[in-house]
Amino acid sequence: MDVDAARQYLLGKPEAIEDYPFGPDVAVMKVRGKMFATLSLSDGEGRMNLKCDPDQxxxxxxxxxAVIPGYHMNKKHWNTVLLDGSIPEGELSRMIDHSYALVVRSLPKAIREGMALRHGPDILTP
Structure with a gap:
């Protein structure tokens, strides 16, 4: 998965938006105002920060x-993933799904339930 494919997959998550609060080189992907990923657009191979269960x-x-402690993030809860082609695409998709689901599950109950009604109950599971 290259940077463009990762960006498309991230933005394909329900209600995902792209923001650039840190400048034009780092896309921040959010759902309902909460960050679930960053995507570096400036270096040759690209890298993503993804939220993750600490044990996982x-x-x-x-x-x-190619998975290292989160760069400029809480290293207990975030990983940086180098998009160097060494991680299978299915595993990268699973990591993105996990990050997104962790953030959605942290949203207030009314918002989660509304999202589940609009997008299906699977929105809460990776």
Missing amino acids: ALALRDIFP
């Missing part, structure tokens, strides 16, 4: 050399 974050870092 450590496991992914052990399995994939």
Whole structure:
């Protein structure tokens, strides 16, 4: 998955929007005002920051050399994923889905329920 494919997948999540609060080189993907990913657009291979369950974050870092502690993020809850082609596309999609679901589950109950009605109950699970 390259930067363009990652961007399309991130923006394909229900109610996802793209913002640039840190300048034109870093896209911040949000759902209902909450960040679920960043995507660096400036370096050659690209990188994403994704929210992650702390135990899973450590496991992914052990399995994939291209997964490192979150750059400029809380390293317990965020991973930086280098888009160097070494991680299977299905696994990258799963990591994005997990990040998105963690953020959606943290939204107030009324918002979560409304999103589940509009987009289906699977919105809450990765």
